[in-house]
Amino acid sequence: MDLGYYPGCSLQQSSSLYDLQNRLIFNNIGINLKEIDDWNCCGATSAGKTDDFLAIAMPARNIGIASAQGIKEMVIPCSACYSRTLVAKNYLESNQEIKTQINSDLARKINGDVKISSILEVLLSALENGSFAEKFTKKLSLLKPVCYYGCMMTRFPFDVPVPDDIENPQGMEKVLDAVGVHAIDWNYKTACCGASAAVNDPETAMNLMAKIMKDAVERGANCMIVTCPMCQLNLDAHQDTFCKQNGIDERMPIFFITEVLGMAMNLGIKELQIDRHFIKGEQLFEELEEK
Amino acid sequence: MEPVLEFEQKEAKALRDEVIERSGQNLSACYQCRRCASACSVGDETGNLTPDRLIRMITTGDMEHALNNELVWKCVSCYACGTRCPNEIQTGRITETLKKMAKEKNLEPLNTKVAHFHHEFFNSGIRWGRVNEMEFMGFYEIKNFIDDIKNKNYNAIIDEIKTQSALAQKMVKQKRLHFGFTSAKGRKEIKKLLKKNTT
Numbered sequence: 333m334d335l336g337y338y339p340g341c342s343l344q345q346s347s348s349l350y351d352l353q354n355r356l357i358f359n360n361i362g363i364n365l366k367e368i369d370d371w372n373c374c375g376a377t378s379a380g381k382t383d384d385f386l387a388i389a390m391p392a393r394n395i396g397i398a399s400a401q402g403i404k405e406m407v408i409p410c411s412a413c414y415s416r417t418l419v420a421k422n423y424l425e426s427n428q429e430i431k432t433q434i435n436s437d438l439a440r441k442i443n444g445d446v447k448i449s450s451i452l453e454v455l456l457s458a459l460e461n462g463s464f465a466e467k468f469t470k471k472l473s474l475l476k477p478v479c480y481y482g483c484m485m486t487r488f489p490f491d492v493p494v495p496d497d498i499e500n501p502q503g504m505e506k507v508l509d510a511v512g513v514h515a516i517d518w519n520y521k522t523a524c525c526g527a528s529a530a531v532n533d534p535e536t537a538m539n540l541m542a543k544i545m546k547d548a549v550e551r552g553a554n555c556m557i558v559t560c561p562m563c564q565l566n567l568d569a570h571q572d573t574f575c576k577q578n579g580i581d582e583r584m585p586i587f588f589i590t591e592v593l594g595m596a597m598n599l600g601i602k603e604l605q606i607d608r609h610f611i612k613g614e615q616l617f618e619e620l621e622e623k
Numbered sequence: 624m625e626p627v628l629e630f631e632q633k634e635a636k637a638l639r640d641e642v643i644e645r646s647g648q649n650l651s652a653c654y655q656c657r658r659c660a661s662a663c664s665v666g667d668e669t670g671n672l673t674p675d676r677l678i679r680m681i682t683t684g685d686m687e688h689a690l691n692n693e694l695v696w697k698c699v700s701c702y703a704c705g706t707r708c709p710n711e712i713q714t715g716r717i718t719e720t721l722k723k724m725a726k727e728k729n730l731e732p733l734n735t736k737v738a739h740f741h742h743e744f745f746n747s748g749i750r751w752g753r754v755n756e757m758e759f760m761g762f763y764e765i766k767n768f769i770d771d772i773k774n775k776n777y778n779a780i781i782d783e784i785k786t787q788s789a790l791a792q793k794m795v796k797q798k799r800l801h802f803g804f805t806s807a808k809g810r811k812e813i814k815k816l817l818k819k820n821t822t
Contacts, residue, residue, distance in 0.1 A: 371809075379745050381700070381745075385816070437812055437816050483700075487706045488702065533734060540665075540699075
C-alpha cells in the first residue's frame with residue numbers, strides 16, 4: 333500500500349531520528365511511504381501569529397503537490413505539521429474564494445480530496461486490517477509508560493473532524509495494547525509542554541513541563557511515549573532543568589511511539605537511533621523476551 | 624443607579640468587529656462562564672488575566688490593554704480555552720490576532736522575545752521554503768541582543784549565550800543539531816502568495 337508522506341522541517345533536522353523510524357516502521361508493516369515532491373514548511377504556529385493568509389497558503393501548497401501526485405491519503409508524523417495541514421484543508425473546503433485565489437498561484441493545484449492523517453490514524457487502521465500484530469515478536473516487559481499527546485493531536489484552531497476523544501484520547505494506548513504494552517492512565521496527556529516558549533519564555537515552559545512530569549512520576553511511570561517531535565525535544569532536552577527547578581528527583585526517557593514499535597519488531601537500538609536521547613532509555617529495552 | 628463600567632460604545636464596536644472579523648471568533652457570544660479560565664494552560668502564569676477577561680477588554684473597547692498584556696504574550700496556542708468553550712470561541716485565535724494588531728500599531732510587545740521568535744521562524748520558512756533551525760535561531764538571537772544593547776541589559780546577553788550554548792552542546796552530543804541546509808524550490812510560489820496578500 334502506498335501512502336503520501338510529509339516529513340516537515342523538524343524531521344529533517346533536530347528530529348531526523350523520527351523520520352528514519354517512521355520509514356522503518358511503515359515499511360515493516362507493508363506501507364510504502366511516498367515523500368511528496370519539494371514540500372515546504374507548514375508555517376507551524378508562528379504563521380498563525382504572523383500572517384493568517386500564509387498560515388493557510390503554506391500548507392495548501394503541500395496539499396496541492398500531493399493532489400497532483402495522485403495521492404489519496406498523506407500521513408504527517410509531526411503534530412504541528414499535521415494540525416496546520418488539516419486546518420488548511422478544512423478551511424479551504426469552506427472558503428472556496430480563498431482556495432481559488434491560492435490555486436491561481438500554485439503550479440500544482442488542489443484538486444480533489446487528499447485525506448490528512450496522523451500516524452496514529454494510519455497505525456490504527458493497519459491494526460484493524462490485521463497487517464500488524466504478527467510483526468511484533470518481542471515482549472517489552474520493562475516499560476511502564478504514560479502516553480502524552482500534547483495539544484495538536486486533538487485541539488485545533490478551526491472546526492475539523494477530530495479522529496480521537498478530545499479530552500481523553502486513546503489512539504496511542506490502543507496501538508500499544510496491540511504490542512502488549514499497557515499504558516498507565518493519567519491526567520496530563522493533553523496538557524501543553526509550552527512548545528516554542530521553551531526558547532522564548534522558558535519560565536512559563538518549564539513550569540508547564542514540571543506539572544506534566546510530576547503527574548507521570550506520581551502515577552509510577554518509567555517513561556513517556558509521544559508522537560510530536562516538539563514535545564519530545566522539549567521534555568527530553570529540558571528535563572534536567574525543569575526537574576531541578578521544581579524539586580523532582582526522578583528522570584524518565586521520552587520515547588517516540590515509533591521507537592517502542594520498532595523495538596517490539598526486533599529492530600535494534602542503533603538502527604532506530606534510540607541512543608540520540610538526552611535522558612537515556614536503552615536500559616528499558618534490555619532483556620527482551622520472545623513473545 | 625451608578626453604572627458599574629462606562630465605555631465608549633462606538634470605539635468598542637470598532638475594536639470588537641475587527642477582532643471578530645480577523646480571528647473568525649464570535650466573541651459577542653461570550654457570556655463569561657469562565658470555562659476557558661479553568662482550561663488555560665498558562666493560567667498560573669498570567670496573574671488574573673484569563674481568556675474571559677481578555678474578551679471583556681475587547682468588547683468594552685479597552686484597546687490599550689487588549690493589545691499588550693500577559694495573556695497575549697504568554698499564550699502558547701494550546702487551544703484548550705476554545706475546546707472547552709460552550710460557544711466555540713477560540714480565544715487562542717484571538718491572542719494570535721491581537722499579536723498581529725499590536726505589530727501593525729508598532730507597539731513594543733510585553734515580551735519582545737516571543738514576537739521575534741515567531742517573526743524569524745516565519746521569515747525563515749518564507750525565505751527558504753523550509754525552516755532552517757540554526758539560521759532562524761541566529762536571527763532571533765541577534766534581534767534579542769539588539770534589544771538588550773538598546774536597554775543596556777548586558778547581563779541578559781551573557782545569560783542567553785550561556786543557556787543557549789549549553790543546550791547546543793548537549794544537542795551536538797546527541798546529534799540533534801543539524802548543520803546542513805534545507806530548502807524548497809517552491810519558495811518562489813510562496814513569495815508570490817505573500818506579495819499578493821500584502822498588495
